[in-house]
Amino acid sequence: MQIQVDTHTHTYASGHAYSTLIENAECAYQHGMKMFCTTDHASTMPGAPHYWFFNNQRILPRFLSDVAILRGMESNIINESGEVDIHPSTDEHLDWVIASFHEPVFAPSTKEVHTKTLINVIKSGRIDALGHLGNPRYDFDFKAVAECAKQYHVAIELNNSSLKGGSRAGSEQRCEAIALAVKEAGGYITTGSDAHFAHDLGKFEKVSELLDRIEMPVEQVITHTPRQFLTFLVKRGRQPISEFESMLI
Template sequence: MKFEVDTHTHTYASGHAYSTLIENAQHAEQNSMKMFCTTDHASSMPGAPHYWFFINQKVIPRFLSNVAVLCGVEANILNIKGEIDIPLEVDNHLDWTIGSFHEAVLRPADKATNTETLLNVIKNGRVDALGHLGNPNYDIDFETVIACAKEYNVAIEINNSSLKGMSRVGSNERCLEIAKIAAEIGAYITTGSDAHFCSDIGQFQFASELIDKAGVPASNVITHTTAQFLRFLTLRGKPYINAFHALY
């Protein structure tokens, strides 16, 4: 399956990534992306920026290197209540919010606790997608979490970086199971490169193969086209973005 949107990318502002936003945009164009979300880590991650960084993303042009740019964040899940590490006042300044488990912020717990945490993240209504759920360090009840995500229109991420075997080792089989369950129940799937270096923007070889193997229909993959992605944002209650009129 081909994708026009990359919904998970980092700049050096995250503290452990190595490219600028302009470099990311240039490589997004080179790798045939029509749109990408810039999603640096929120402040609980060591080295990550203050929340004002995310509020001030309004200064970013809507197009860089002929590629549409959405302003987002990869927020850290903080506790079993499903709280994330950005103040409520930031939400209205963001186009896209990913919520993810990170070992540096919240230590893995047992399966029941991890599952309850994600259910609360979904129900709190502040995240548009759940990041890299295949991480074997955070065991969860896939069916329960994905069914809840479908009910609340939260996308499930298939993270290409997790499938490369360099981080979150052991994610491949789990991600395939996640994708199969999502396909079966009709949940929304998003694809993120999770690029921490510009050349990885829009690189989806492993995610594409896995999604095809799982039999996920293109209609459920919100990154398949810009129009699908922008319609999903509308479904999430996000405002219409006039600058992207031609992409809807």
């Protein structure tokens, strides 16, 4: 399946990634991306930047190397109530927010706890997508979460890094089952390379294969085109970004 938007990328600001935003944009262009979100880790992740880093993303250009850039964050899920580590002053500066489980912040627990937590995160209204859910250490009720995400217009990420087996071992079969649950619920899939080095940005060979294999409808994959992605953001209640108006035509 064609994918033109990468919604999960990191720069060296995350503390364990190795490229600059300019390098990421150059590789995004080389790999055929029309748009990507820069989503460094939020502050409770060890090594992550202070919240001022995210508030100051307003200075970033909207295009680099002819690729559109959205200002984002990969926030950390911090408790069962579904709270995430986004400073109250930061929301207005972000175009896109992922929420993810990370072991240094939220220790793995039971399937019931994980399910309750994810549903509370979705209902919080502060996030646009749930990141790398394939991790077997964070088991959850796929159907319940997929249906809740559909209801609240929250996307479920397919993470190419998880599918390659380099991180979150054991994610591959779970990712397919999660994607099938989203398909059945009529929900939304987003795609992230989770690139921590520029050369991985926009590479979706594993994600694309999975989407084709399960015959995921193109209209449910919000990263198929920039137009679909921007339309999804408006559906979520985010204000249109004037610099991207031509991409909505």
